[in-house]
Amino acid sequence: MAGPKRLLALALAAPLLLSACSGGSDDGGGASGGGSDLSFAVVTHGSAGDAFWDVVQNGAEAAGEDLGVSVDYQSDGDPQRQSQLIDAAVNAKVDGIVVSMANPDALQDSVEAAVAAGIPVVTINSGAEQSAEFGATGHVGQDETIAGQGAGQRLAADGATNVLCVVHEAGNIGLQQRCDSASQGLGTDVTLVQVDINDLQAAQSTITSQLQSDPSIDGVLTLNSAVASIAASAVSTAGSDAEVATFDLNSDVIAAIGDGSIAFAVDQQQYEQGYLPIVMLKLYAENLNTVGGGQPVLTGPGIVDADNVDAIADLASAGTR
Numbered sequence: 001m002a003g004p005k006r007l008l009a010l011a012l013a014a015p016l017l018l019s020a021c022s023g024g025s026d027d028g029g030g031a032s033g034g035g036s037d038l039s040f041a042v043v044t045h046g047s048a049g050d051a052f053w054d055v056v057q058n059g060a061e062a063a064g065e066d067l068g069v070s071v072d073y074q075s076d077g078d079p080q081r082q083s084q085l086i087d088a089a090v091n092a093k094v095d096g097i098v099v100s101m102a103n104p105d106a107l108q109d110s111v112e113a114a115v116a117a118g119i120p121v122v123t124i125n126s127g128a129e130q131s132a133e134f135g136a137t138g139h140v141g142q143d144e145t146i147a148g149q150g151a152g153q154r155l156a157a158d159g160a161t162n163v164l165c166v167v168h169e170a171g172n173i174g175l176q177q178r179c180d181s182a183s184q185g186l187g188t189d190v191t192l193v194q195v196d197i198n199d200l201q202a203a204q205s206t207i208t209s210q211l212q213s214d215p216s217i218d219g220v221l222t223l224n225s226a227v228a229s230i231a232a233s234a235v236s237t238a239g240s241d242a243e244v245a246t247f248d249l250n251s252d253v254i255a256a257i258g259d260g261s262i263a264f265a266v267d268q269q270q271y272e273q274g275y276l277p278i279v280m281l282k283l284y285a286e287n288l289n290t291v292g293g294g295q296p297v298l299t300g301p302g303i304v305d306a307d308n309v310d311a312i313a314d315l316a317s318a319g320t321r
Helices: 002-019 051-067 079-091 104-116 144-157 173-186 200-213 225-238 251-259 270-287 309-317
Strands: 039-044 070-075 096-100 121-124 138-142 163-167 191-194 219-222 243-247 264-267 297-300 302-305
Touching: 039 051, 039 079, 039 270, 051 070, 051 225, 051 270, 070 079, 079 096, 079 104, 096 104, 096 270, 104 121, 121 270, 138 144, 138 270, 144 173, 144 219, 144 243, 144 264, 163 173, 163 200, 191 200, 200 225, 219 225, 225 243, 225 251, 251 264, 251 302, 251 309, 270 297, 302 309
Parallel strands: 039 070, 039 096, 096 121, 121 138, 138 297, 163 191, 163 219, 219 243, 243 264
Antiparallel strands: 264 302
16 A cells, blocks of 8 residues: 555655746745745744754745745644644634644644634644544645554664664654554564653663663664664663664764664655645645645655765755755
């Protein structure tokens, strides 16, 4: 089933990207183009300073510039405040809303209120299973089950049998799916370790302690690029031989793949998660087009490792990978 979904995603994404004229990203908090009165809000659950969400923002704002529409990007890791941002966008009568749903239950009322107000919603990154149920016109992101299984299979192929799966955001449904699916791919249950992405020093200590208390741990799977870096440091501090792998990229992860301290990263191409929904909302606003045929438009997963990391490095430095 994964094959047809990937083909669908590629077939749909390619013409969308080709239809957009070229342009650069705006460095400010929001982007606006000169050719349209359309205004879109992007509301994510990204934490401040999280490089992953910086790339999503870059994609959304670049799409705004390329397509000549106004894009206002805001984020908050607290589900209640994220709901309030969605409500504020509805009150502002924007022409469309992009929202990540790490905690779908907490956002349901606000998303459904936007739809009831006649504002099209495209969900991204998390909450694909609830997207259509809540009335969204489409979803853009990675299938977390496929991605998690792929990560587990790769760890198993590398010889790992006792793997920590480091969860950095409590209540994030997508992270739980990654760990559960990694267990399926690995062929044995991973051990969940809860840390707080807002306290990376404490997170590193927690991982180090786990490694020191159980020398049989031979794999650490993180679900965020910032956590990956501190996991690699924890392995070194603990004197462990555990392989470190991660979801998502940043410049530090790319450098670590290059020097061998991180084995591989599962790349969900988050720039597309910012860019493509703006294209989809503009097509809907102007031509009532929907994309995906009721299925998510997949942006991943792909594996970045020592074989292809050099080709990705410059793009990541530019803020698009």
